[in-house]
Amino acid sequence: MNFLQPYMPVVTLIGELTILAVLSILILGFVLLILTVLSIRSDKLLFPRFMRAGLLFLDGMMRGMFRLFGFEDNDFLKILVTLQNTLNRKAFMAVPVEERAVFMPQCLRSNACPAHLHDEGLKCRECGLCKVGEGKRLLELLGYRVFIVPGSSFIKRMIKRYRPKAIIGIGCLIEVKEGIEMSSQIDIVAMGVVNTSDGCVETSADWDEVFRTAILGIPPEKIPEELNKYSNN
Secondary structure, three states: OHHHHHHHHHHHHHHHHHHHHHHHHHHHHHHHHHHHHHHHHHOOOOOHHHHHHHHHHOHHHHHHHHHHOOOOHHHHHHHHHHHHHHHHHHHHHOOOHHHEEEEEEHHHOOOOOOOOEEOOEEOOOOOOOOOHHHHHHHHHHHOOEEEEEOOHHHHHHHHHHHOOOEEEEEEOHHHHHHHHHHHHHOOOEEEEEEOOEOOOOOOEOOHHHHHHHHOOOOOHHHOOHHHHHHHHO
């Protein structure tokens, strides 16, 4: 052991720094957990930039802490989506509606849907069998380019073709989270709206939230009468 004697101060310092780092991470984790709980209870995000950076940096540990305190993985993902929406809101509002697009999944349609798949996704016939046709109509009245797509490959293709500067992505929780992350990597402002029900067929979109998001940054005089109720929320 004598040969280690000259290095003991360095070894001791490394050990102390390691313990300090572990304690700092644990403290940060508890702070993030407390902020998350307070945000959920107050329905208002506290320090969103700090929370997002911390939750992403400590992803694995925070998921474990969430489970330890009775939260599900979905709760963790919902917080991340809400944080990203909050941080993107101002930039989204600054993008003219003509440069925005909406992507909704084909699983929202009825089982009896008569629409056929084209190179830009499903071409809705607005038959009234589901709410997709009416939602698409109102979004297009606002000025959006709307796509009903079977998968992410279609989304990437339409983004490459039309180059929107901002998008609204509708879908299940994991799809929305991944879509927002993908958009940030290619400098597109994304807002996510999570479905109220999951599955592969006849799922349900949160249309109220879709329209509330869609009218952000649009002058009141350009909002169709059917959507005026969302401008006051």
